[in-house]
Amino acid sequence: MSISLTFALMDAPYESSRTVTALRLIDIAARRGYDLKIFAYEGAVALAYKDQAAHANIVHKHDIEEENHPLPHKWIESLHETAVQHKGSIEWVNCDICGDERGIDNYVECTRGGTHVDFWQFVSSTDNTLVIGTTTT
Amino acid sequence: MKVLSIISTPWRATLEEQDDTIIWLMHAIADVGAEVDVILYGDAAGYGAKGLDARGLTFGQTSQSNPPDINRDLINFLKRGRKVFICEKSLSHLGIHKDSVLPGLELVSKDKLVQLFDRYDKVWHW
Amino acid sequence: MSNYMLILSCGPSEGRFHRAEEMARMLRNQGHETTLFLVQNATLAARPSPAGKPLQDLTSQGISVLADEFSLKERGILPAQMAHEISPASLDLVVDALAAGHKVLWE
Numbered sequence: 001m002s003i004s005l006t007f008a009l010m011d012a013p014y015e016s017s018r019t020v021t022a023l024r025l026i027d028i029a030a031r032r033g034y035d036l037k038i039f040a041y042e043g044a045v046a047l048a049y050k051d052q053a054a055h056a057n058i059v060h061k062h063d064i065e066e067e068n069h070p071l072p073h074k075w076i077e078s079l080h081e082t083a084v085q086h087k088g089s090i091e092w093v094n095c096d097i098c099g100d101e102r103g104i105d106n107y108v109e110c111t112r113g114g115t116h117v118d119f120w121q122f123v124s125s126t127d128n129t130l131v132i133g134t135t136t137t
Numbered sequence: 138m139k140v141l142s143i144i145s146t147p148w149r150a151t152l153e154e155q156d157d158t159i160i161w162l163m164h165a166i167a168d169v170g171a172e173v174d175v176i177l178y179g180d181a182a183g184y185g186a187k188g189l190d191a192r193g194l195t196f197g198q199t200s201q202s203n204p205p206d207i208n209r210d211l212i213n214f215l216k217r218g219r220k221v222f223i224c225e226k227s228l229s230h231l232g233i234h235k236d237s238v239l240p241g242l243e244l245v246s247k248d249k250l251v252q253l254f255d256r257y258d259k260v261w262h263w
Numbered sequence: 264m265s266n267y268m269l270i271l272s273c274g275p276s277e278g279r280f281h282r283a284e285e286m287a288r289m290l291r292n293q294g295h296e297t298t299l300f301l302v303q304n305a306t307l308a309a310r311p312s313p314a315g316k317p318l319q320d321l322t323s324q325g326i327s328v329l330a331d332e333f334s335l336k337e338r339g340i341l342p343a344q345m346a347h348e349i350s351p352a353s354l355d356l357v358v359d360a361l362a363a364g365h366k367v368l369w370e
Contacts, residue, residue: 145276147274147304148303148304148337148338152337179274179276180274180275180276180277180304180307183274183304183307183338183339186338186339186340187339188339188341189337189338189339190336190337190339191336191337193333193336194333208339229312229313230275230312230313230314231275231307231308231310231312231314232310232311232312232313232314232315233310233312237339
């Protein structure tokens with residue numbers, strides 16, 4: 001039986017290095033074919049926001065193509081594909097009320113909205129959970 | 138108006154942003170005429186070490202093609218004629234030897250920090 | 264006795280850094296297998312330094328202190344420049360610990 005893990009994320013995109021470390025952990029687990037449950041809470045709901053857009057960088061003197069600015073929602077889609085390729089899965093839930101507060105509801109299709117009930121079901125049904133809290137005070 | 142920017146929160150989302158947003162902002166305002174210098178303080182003294190290498194980040198099939206290069210961005214800031222100071226005490230606290238520091242950065246001892254601040258009209262702590 | 268892994272991501276100048284060190288010591292004193300895994304700015308403590316000394320001291324109490332290879336490289340810290348008490352490690356070890364059912368806490 002495949003190993004299953006839950007990750008709880010809290011930090012918004014472009015705010016904390018925890019986001020990239022969290023996604024690196026998810027990448028490792030996805031390549032192992034694990035079944036992964038992600039609960040994006042508070043600012044982390046914006047990670048899956050589909051309207052994130054790349055931009056040029058005037059300081060780097062890069063146009064939009066050269067800069068190839070990272071978009072977390074693209075990373076999430078890529079992680080989802082990797083999990084499927086390795087016969088695992090990623091179920092990614094964005095906290096609905098957190099999205100409501102922030103006016104965010106346009107998520108990439110490989111994620112969905114949900115509630116604290118999803119979080120508890122994830123924790124209860126998986127082998128282990130890592131909570132990645134926020135440093136923002 | 139002369140401004141000194143204290144940077145003390147390094148590597149905050151630099152992989153997502155592909156640079157340090159404060160160093161980026163100092164470059165950008167220097168471009169439009171700001172007389173702004175920078176001091177690396179606390180953990181940010183780590184930016185002064187040579188050989189920072191953020192290459193190799195990959196998520197699924199997506200690899201980062203343009204990773205942050207903080208050393209480059211600091212050297213380019215110096216090339217604008219701006220100054221980058223670095224707190225000597227912060228360096229020694231992190232075990233970074235002076236010979237590992239990027240050329241052109243100016244070391245400032247902790248007891249000279251206030252005198253440095255006094256040379257500027259504004260001091261910003263990011 | 265349980266297996267604990269504490270992930271420490273904040274730099275030596277931040278308050279959480281010392282709380283994690285204290286928690287690792289408390290867990291070990293209760294007889295738990297304890298690993299402190301440094302990521303992001305916490306790896307700034309990997310050089311022999313006053314900042315890293317408290318972490319280096321933990322190893323004498325039987326606590327393993329590991330540092331994420333990517334975070335080290337990102338900060339220009341080569342393995343040869345590290346304190347010998349701290350070992351470079353792949354982030355895979357964190358996933359291994361989770362898969363093995365260890366208690367993994369992010370400080």
